[in-house]
Amino acid sequence: MFLPGESHFTTVESRGFRDVDTWVFDLDNTLYPSDARVxxxxxxxxxxxxxxxxxxxxxxxxxxxxxxxxxxxxxxxxxxxxxxxxxxxxxxxxHDIDHSTIKLDQALGDAIERLPGRKLILTNGSRRHAENVAAKLGILDHFEDVFDIAAADFVPKPERSTYERFLARHGVDPRRSALFEDIARNLVVPHELGMTTVLVVPRVIDPFREAFEQEAVREAHIDHITNDLAAFLEECVFPVSGEVPVPGEVPVPGEGR
Missing domain, CATH: 1.10.150 (DNA polymerase; domain 1)
Incomplete structure (x- = not known):
């Protein structure tokens, strides 16, 4: 999946984050790790x-x-x-589940809070599920809104109409947005529409999920791959997004769009 010691992958041809002003996140298996048992x-x-x-x-x-x-x-x-x-x-x-297994993720919350611009959740689940999980993670207040499966008229990703409906409802310019998602096929249409795409994969294979859902697929429609979302935002996004580094941090060189 990754080389030893590697947690992120990108190429010089990949779209970057310099012009991104809208940050879009899938929920399940993207904003929380597999050990959250959600x-x-x-x-x-x-x-x-x-x-x-x-x-x-x-x-x-x-x-x-x-x-x-x-x-x-x-x-x-x-x-x-x-x-x-x-x-x-x-x-x-x-979605009637036990949320006690979800731990507060301070590092992810701090990283999302620092992202310059709007933040939205785009999920095939329900709004209530997204809000419950995000609240337990300590990140709900950082998001402007949740676009759930009901808002998509119950047409799930990866259908093109779902992304188009999302972009239209929230007035998002796809060329100035980035999507973080855990399933590679769900990034094909967003990339075609002009979004910067980030595939979030697990550090350890989850036996409860399909194998194809967890593959670190290195294809043209995927600009970046990571198995540590908070670290990826810190190391690969902030240095090229125009976000002011925290004192003491060393910027990591990155590619622009």
């Missing part, structure tokens, strides 16, 4: 929902859930099409 809980709740809806055992429900995910992009989209499920009911059930 996604495994959500995933288990989704399986339980499928079990109850179809009267299946756990293994069968799990298999159907993953079939839906690969065919439709999200289980919710599949259930809306296949079973006319109320999306709000599904989201309330899936």
């Amino acid at each position: 996604w495994p809980q959500v995933d288990e709740r989704i399986t339980l929902y499928v079990m109850r809806l179809y009267g299946l055992d756990g293994l069968s429900a799990r298999a159907l859930q993953k079939h839906f995910y690969h065919r439709y992009g999200t289980t919710l989209k599949a259930l809306m099409v296949e079973a006319q499920v109320d999306p709000h009911d599904f989201l309330d059930f899936a």
Whole structure:
């Protein structure tokens, strides 16, 4: 994934951050690490929902859930099409989790607070889920707004219409924005639209997630890769974003756009 001692990857051709004035973050598996144990809980709740809806055992429900995910992009989209499920009911059930496993992330909060410009969350989850998790991380107050799956009319990333709807609603110029996201395929359209793209991957492979979701994919639509978001902001963003360094910090050279 990375060379020994390496936590970030970029190329000289990659778009930089000098002109960025809007910072957009995915939520799940991007703003928190795998040891927060958030996604495994959500995933288990989704399986339980499928079990109850179809009267299946756990293994069968799990298999159907993953079939839906690969065919439709999200289980919710599949259930809306296949079973006319109320999306709000599904989201309330899936996100009814224990938040005590989420730790305050002071370093990430400080880094996000220092970003020059607007900060937004763009998630395939619900607003309530995003706000609950961000509040536990100690970063909610740094964000202007949350664009959730309901705001996207329940059309999930990576559909182009979702990104276009987000950009239009919040008046974001994609050429002056950066998107931080944990799934490589979700960065294809944003890059085509002109956004600087950052793939956030786990430091250790999470067995509760699909392997392709965790790959440090080095492709043209991905400008940067990191397995430490707070450190990436400090080391690779601030030196070229126009943000004033904290006294005592040594700027790290970076590429402009």
